[in-house]
Amino acid sequence: MNGKSKMSWLLVAPLLILVCVGFIIPIGYTLIKAIKNPEITAALPRTTSALENWEWDGKSPPPEAVYEALIADIEQGDRGRNYGSMTRRLNFEQSGSRSIMMKARRIADKIEAPYAVSLPEAVPEFGDGDIWQLIKQNSNPYTARYLLRAMDLTVTLDGSIERVASDQAIFVDLFKRTFVISIWVTVLCVFLGYPTAFWMSTLSDRAAGYVMLLVLIPFWTSILVRTTAWFILLQREGPINAALLGTGLVDEPLRMIFTRFAVYIAMVHVLLPFFILPIYSVMKRLGMEYVKAAASLGAPPWRQFVTVYLPLSMPGVAAGAVIVFMLSVGFYITPALVGGLQDQMVSYYIAFYANQTINLGMASSLAVLLLLFTAATIAIAKKLLPETGSGIRA
Amino acid sequence: MSNPVEPFVMFRNVDKSYDGKTNVVDGLDLDIAKGEFLTLLGPSGSGKTTTLMMLAGFEAPSAGTIQFDGKPITDVPTYKRDFGMVFQNYALFPHMSVAENLAFPLRMRKVAKPDITAKVKKTLDIVQLGHLADRKPGQLSGGQAQRVALARSIVFDPKMVLMDEPLGALDKQLREHMQLEIKRLHHELDITMLYVTHDQTEALTMSDRIAVFNDGKIQQIGTPSQMYGSPQNKFVAGFMGENNALNGRISSTGEDGLVSVHLTDFDADMKAVSKEPLQIGDTVKLMVRPERVRLVEKADAGGPAGAFACKVTDTIYYGDHVRLVFGADLNNALTTRVPHDSGSRDWAKGDAVLVSWEPRAAIVFQP
Numbered sequence: 001m002n003g004k005s006k007m008s009w010l011l012v013a014p015l016l017i018l019v020c021v022g023f024i025i026p027i028g029y030t031l032i033k034a035i036k037n038p039e040i041t042a043a044l045p046r047t048t049s050a051l052e053n054w055e056w057d058g059k060s061p062p063p064e065a066v067y068e069a070l071i072a073d074i075e076q077g078d079r080g081r082n083y084g085s086m087t088r089r090l091n092f093e094q095s096g097s098r099s100i101m102m103k104a105r106r107i108a109d110k111i112e113a114p115y116a117v118s119l120p121e122a123v124p125e126f127g128d129g130d131i132w133q134l135i136k137q138n139s140n141p142y143t144a145r146y147l148l149r150a151m152d153l154t155v156t157l158d159g160s161i162e163r164v165a166s167d168q169a170i171f172v173d174l175f176k177r178t179f180v181i182s183i184w185v186t187v188l189c190v191f192l193g194y195p196t197a198f199w200m201s202t203l204s205d206r207a208a209g210y211v212m213l214l215v216l217i218p219f220w221t222s223i224l225v226r227t228t229a230w231f232i233l234l235q236r237e238g239p240i241n242a243a244l245l246g247t248g249l250v251d252e253p254l255r256m257i258f259t260r261f262a263v264y265i266a267m268v269h270v271l272l273p274f275f276i277l278p279i280y281s282v283m284k285r286l287g288m289e290y291v292k293a294a295a296s297l298g299a300p301p302w303r304q305f306v307t308v309y310l311p312l313s314m315p316g317v318a319a320g321a322v323i324v325f326m327l328s329v330g331f332y333i334t335p336a337l338v339g340g341l342q343d344q345m346v347s348y349y350i351a352f353y354a355n356q357t358i359n360l361g362m363a364s365s366l367a368v369l370l371l372l373f374t375a376a377t378i379a380i381a382k383k384l385l386p387e388t389g390s391g392i393r394a
Numbered sequence: 395m396s397n398p399v400e401p402f403v404m405f406r407n408v409d410k411s412y413d414g415k416t417n418v419v420d421g422l423d424l425d426i427a428k429g430e431f432l433t434l435l436g437p438s439g440s441g442k443t444t445t446l447m448m449l450a451g452f453e454a455p456s457a458g459t460i461q462f463d464g465k466p467i468t469d470v471p472t473y474k475r476d477f478g479m480v481f482q483n484y485a486l487f488p489h490m491s492v493a494e495n496l497a498f499p500l501r502m503r504k505v506a507k508p509d510i511t512a513k514v515k516k517t518l519d520i521v522q523l524g525h526l527a528d529r530k531p532g533q534l535s536g537g538q539a540q541r542v543a544l545a546r547s548i549v550f551d552p553k554m555v556l557m558d559e560p561l562g563a564l565d566k567q568l569r570e571h572m573q574l575e576i577k578r579l580h581h582e583l584d585i586t587m588l589y590v591t592h593d594q595t596e597a598l599t600m601s602d603r604i605a606v607f608n609d610g611k612i613q614q615i616g617t618p619s620q621m622y623g624s625p626q627n628k629f630v631a632g633f634m635g636e637n638n639a640l641n642g643r644i645s646s647t648g649e650d651g652l653v654s655v656h657l658t659d660f661d662a663d664m665k666a667v668s669k670e671p672l673q674i675g676d677t678v679k680l681m682v683r684p685e686r687v688r689l690v691e692k693a694d695a696g697g698p699a700g701a702f703a704c705k706v707t708d709t710i711y712y713g714d715h716v717r718l719v720f721g722a723d724l725n726n727a728l729t730t731r732v733p734h735d736s737g738s739r740d741w742a743k744g745d746a747v748l749v750s751w752e753p754r755a756a757i758v759f760q761p
């Protein structure tokens with residue numbers, strides 16, 4: 001390596017390190033967390049290896065060797081955390097499994113061989129093959145079950161995939177809702193931001209500077225603060241309702257807080273600058289030159305816009321829309337504060353699984369799917385958008 | 395030039411102010427005849443573009459009227475004016491191919507598809523770019539883009555063509571080539587053209603008439619030879635072509651509009667034309683073009699204007715000619731051109747010569 005290239009490596013090193021530490025490693029960790037499945041084998045190493053040669057036939061329990069292995073695992077295991085995680089892991093797959101396994105641990109000291117007889121006497125669920133099959137199914141070091149569950153799918157004991165019971169099927173709706181909200185927020189930002197940015201691009205530099213300040217001031221305020229402001233504004237007793245009542249426009253306070261409407265208004269407010277900034281820079285460079293040319297060539301105003309200005313400013317729209325869409329897909333605090341339960345987005349559940357139930361597999365799976373769906377949406381949008389390769393770049 | 399009685403385009407007393415205080419175009423009267431190639435020439439900021447933009451309909455005059463073909467057009471929007479325009483940086487639509495750019499004005503006029511195709515092809519052939527029809531503007535060289543812009547401005551048979559410094563972005567050689575090309579188009583299509591430039595050579599070679607602008611006012615308007623040969627004021631004399639501007643004082647006034655001028659820096663008396671009423675003793679600038687300054691053998695050989703002796707202070711080699719500089723003060727120096735070929739003598743600093751010119755070749759103006 002010569003001095004010059006050493007120098008350039010040194011110059012980019014801080015960024016490379018940051019990207020690795022702050023981006024590649026966490027995402028890789030998340031990806032792996034979504035499919036990692038260590039709990040069962042860690043708590044029941046003997047049982048799972050004894051189960052390897054056993055085939056579930058729908059009714060018969062495994063041979064005595066497997067029972068012995070389970071008792072050995074209980075007695076020789078650490079009896080603490082591993083066993084607990086294992087029971088939670090099984091319970092996630094099949095509710096009720098946790099208490100079965102806990103009972104087994106409690107009576108393990110008190111029963112005598114042959115365990116194939118004594119264990120089912122104490123805990124009847126061990127009498128048939130189902131619980132054993134559940135353990136066997138989940139003894140792989142990697143699993144697709146979190147990802148399947150994030151799409152409301154589950155694996156039955158015979159290994160086929162089917163939809164979960166309708167009272168547990170929330171994630172497909174959740175993803176749909178997240179994308180519907182994000183698309184609407186993006187559309188609203190486009191329709192509000194495009195004319196604003198255009199107007200700004202026609203102002204003198206001085207005036208545009210002041211308007212830009214108005215755009216940027218909310219930008220400098222934390223999202224939490226702005227969302228809280230909406231929380232106050234939209235309340236039943238808040239200033240908006242007070243004004244509406246005061247002017248006699250409505251007879252009773254409108255219900256605005258904890259509605260989809262509140263989510264839209266607060267999210268659009270937070271995200272609008274992200275749309276205006278790129279489209280403004282494109283429009284500023286685009287100028288009125290091409291519109292003038294179109295006018296001189298006989299195009300009336302609306303055709304000047306449709307045939308020339310719009311296609312040439314499209315790269316800015318695309319850039320802004322992609323930013324707004326990607327940010328809104330990941331929105332958490334705003335819907336959580338001003339939306340109702342039916343307005344929560346994927347991030348809310350990611351936070352729920354990560355913080356409340358400590359189910360990192362589920363949290364990671366939701367995150368991974370969100371990433372995939374977002375990437376797919378943007379790829380599709382890119383394909384559908386008219387060819388803008390020769391327009392002004394954002 | 396056609397009938398001057400009924401001008402095609404008529405500016406009458408047109409003012410334009412952007413800030414409501416200063417007129418960037420001030421009391422403009424300008425007639426353009428049908429089929430004419432008229433050039434607006436002037437330094438940057440003199441109001442040429444503004445004048446063009448008012449005719450194109452992008453700017454409204456603050457006062458006065460603009461008539462086109464006998465009718466006022468101030469209230470007609472640009473897209474109904476039917477003028478072809480060539481912008482300085484061409485403004486070719488980057489998202490359309492060359493052919494689509496040319497088809498654009500025809501589509502706006504709802505010309506039938508097959509006719510559009512035929513007309514686009516024909517116009518591209520006129521500018522010799524038929525083979526580039528499918529290129530995007532970003533893939534064209536400067537000269538090609540310029541020709542596409544030209545083609546687009548004429549493809550819809552506009553009533554006239556307006557060009558704002560269309561060759562400004564090209565290098566010298568290409569610029570000269572395109573000057574000829576535009577001139578050829580003007581002849582072939584017999585179309586009225588209003589051309590804006592700050593390059594006096596371009597104006598001289600291309601135009602039927604030139605209007606010299608300064609400070610928002612037309613200083614003089616006329617044919618290239620009128621503008622070059624008999625400038626009406628010091629600004630035009632200085633702006634059109636190279637000119638010597640010598641300090642002097644009127645020593646006598648005479649008949650025929652000729653005056654005698656005492657040249658302060660050369661201590662000599664020379665005759666010149668006067669276009670202004672001047673008194674004996676007035677300080678003046680005497681303008682004489684380098685190519686009209688001659689070197690003579692004897693004092694009387696210069697004719698009635700006389701001659702004076704001076705020393706060469708510098709020689710500048712130009713290939714086909716050499717410029718000799720006389721006079722110590724560079725700002726008020728006198729230069730002349732002498733042809734340079736194998737037989738001519740070599741000039742050196744300090745050579746003593748006699749300098750002379752025809753009285754009608756020199757003009758005096760108030761400084």
Ligand SMILES: Nc1ncnc2c1ncn2[C@@H]1O[C@H](COP(=O)(O)OP(=O)(O)O)[C@@H](O)[C@H]1O
Nearest residue numbers: 412413418436437438439440441442443444445
């Ligand atoms: N849109 C505008 N707003 C304000 N002032 C302008 C505008 N366009 C031109 N000017 C001013 O008007 C004067 C004449 O400009 P212009 O017509 O462009 O001159 P030219 O084309 O001869 O260089 C200049 O001083 C310029 O600064």
Ligand SMILES: [Mg+2]
Nearest residue numbers: 439442443444
């Ligand atoms: Mg100009």
